[in-house]
Amino acid sequence: MPNNKNIPTDGQKLNINLRVIQSKNPAFHVGSHVVSRCGWRTHAVSDGKDLTPIMSDWAPDVSLSLALGTIGMPGLTALYGIEEVLGLQKNETLLVNTAAGAVGTVVGQIAKIKGCKVVGSAGSDAKVAYLKELGFDEAFNYKTVPSLEEALKKAAPEGYDCFFENVSEACTVLRMEGFMVNRWEHKHPESLKRLMAWLKEDVSSNCGIKCMPTFHFYKNGKMVFEFSGANLETLENKLKELR
Amino acid sequence: MPNNKNIPTDGQKLNINLRVIQSKNPAFHVGSHVVSRCGWRTHAVSDGKDLTPIMSDWAPDVSLSLALGTIGMPGLTALYGIEEVLGLQKNETLLVNTAAGAVGTVVGQIAKIKGCKVVGSAGSDAKVAYLKELGFDEAFNYKTVPSLEEALKKAAPEGYDCFFENVSEACTVLRMEGFMVNRWEHKHPESLKRLMAWLKEDVSSNCGIKCMPTFHFYKNGKMVFEFSGANLETLENKLKELR
Known part of the structure; x- marks a missing residue:
């Protein structure tokens, strides 16, 4: 069907919610609702390829408009980002930006659940104010805080485990992980052999690992320390200590 | 054994490499080498608990001092961070800070391998200059670049997949992941049901998900678009378009 002239056509990628008024496709019966990416318009003709039927057991007391939001692509984006990509765990701290958007509001609420x-x-x-109403523990206006770094620290002095950034349906998530080397102590012997093998490869073939230059420091005929690395300031400080 | 008076004792947590000169512990035979956290000193007495024997098949042409570096804790830290935590994959882009340190140099070289x-x-x-010699693709001096953001963009216009930050043996790593919601299209029906269930929970118990406020806009008696969200600027722009 032609567009209504009053309706802008530059929104063709936007999801809209349509009611089927005529159908030759048994997958879409008259009276049912579908989500389409046809853009803002009063009527549309489709072969069914770009249509997603709204779930058949949609609760009658829930507005169908939510098929475009919380119970649609934005909600799914929030859910998958949290569960499939970040693997968010209880008691972790999550930072959400664009938090008051259609994805961000659901991200925050699922994280609270x-x-x-x-x-x-x-x-x-x-x-x-709206984010606090939704149950966000902390929220700030990034346009007015004197320092973003301070605002982030104040909101979570314990630090962040995950970050969820969303721009429409394409999202970027970040997971930060701290670790201590002895978490894998049982693997040390095997791992040291692998490092040694890489080191030997470099000696013979110039690929693999090159070693840090190592210096040995002696005083009164005895080695007092050795230094391995390129941080000459550290070295200088150590030498001052030994004077 | 007492410390040599000339040696600072504030380095007690530093690893040093010792040769066993006397032993009542069958795990450490005279002449073998061990790594100890006893700090800088010429001699030390130990019950063996704080000693790590150097791997028995240490290559004779490789300096034992590397047991404190590439083939020791710093090397293991680099290896585990890359393999166990980040799961770094071929063709990914990695940013390493403190890159010229004992851990960072090995991180970069393993990533190249x-x-x-x-x-x-x-x-x-x-x-x-040293990092480039080791095979790093790009390196910059964070103290002298005019803009850190620009330096990061210039070094990797394609963006970063992972970040490795190291301070001694405690490291923080970051993995960034972008995703599109349709990666999990096969899960959509089940996921929408879960979102609906959370939504219904909130209606009855005030936990779960609250909905975005949704507005419907009509022109000439027909709905022209609906708006869900808190971004009033977006709303304003849409209204201007419709005028």
Whole structure:
């Protein structure tokens, strides 16, 4: 069907919610609702390829408009980012930016359901107030905080485990992980052999690992310390200590 | 054995490499080498608990001092960070800071062995030159670049997959992941049901998911678009378009 002239056509990639009024495709019966990427328009003709039927057991007391939001692509994006990519765990701290958007609001709320601490960043005081209403533990206006670094520290002095950045349906997530080498102590012997093998490869073939230059320091005929690395300031300080 | 008075004792947590000159412990035979955290000293007495024997098949042409570096804790830290935590894959781009240190140099070289692009950040031009010698694809002096953001972009316009930050044996690594919601299209029906269930929970118990406020806009008696979210600027722009 032609577009209504009053409706802009530059929104063709936007999802809209349509009711089927005529159908030759048994997958879409008249009266059912579908989500389409046809853009803003009053009527559309489709062969069914770009249509997603709305779940058949949609709760009658829930607005169908949510098929474009919380129970649609934005909600799914939030859910998959948290569960499939980040693997967010209870008690972790999550930072969400664009937090007051269609994805961000659901990200924060799912994270709360999972027992996490959620910090939201948004671009106005009204959005910040809205995030707190939704249950975000902390929220700040990134446009007005004197220092972003300080705002992040104040909101979560314990630090962040994960970061969720969303721009429409393409998202970037970040997981930070700290570790101590002895977590894999049982693997040390095997790992040292692998490092040694890489080192030997370099000696013979110039690929593999080159060694740090190592210096030995002697005083009164005895080695007092050895230095391996390129940080000459550290070396200088050690030498001062030994004077 | 008492410390040599000439040797600072504030280095007690530093690893040193010792030769066993007397032993009542069958695990450590006279003449073998061990790594100890006893600090800088000429002699030490130990019950064996804080000693790590150097691997028995240590290559005779490799300096034993490397047991404190590449084939010791720093090397293991680099290896585990890359393999166990980051799961670094071929063709990924890795950013390493403190790149010219004992851990960073090995991180960069293992990443090169794995077929990755490696960018190193260090605090002097001498260190930057050293990193290039070791095979880092790009390196910059974070103290002198006019803009850190620009330096990062210039070194890897394609963006970064992973970040390795190391301070002695405690490291922080970061993995960035971008995703599109349709990666899990096969899960959509089940996921939408879960979102709906959370939504219904909130209606009845005030936990779960609250919905975004949704507005419907009509023109000439027909709905022209609906808006869900808190970004009033976006809304304003849409309204201007419709005028």
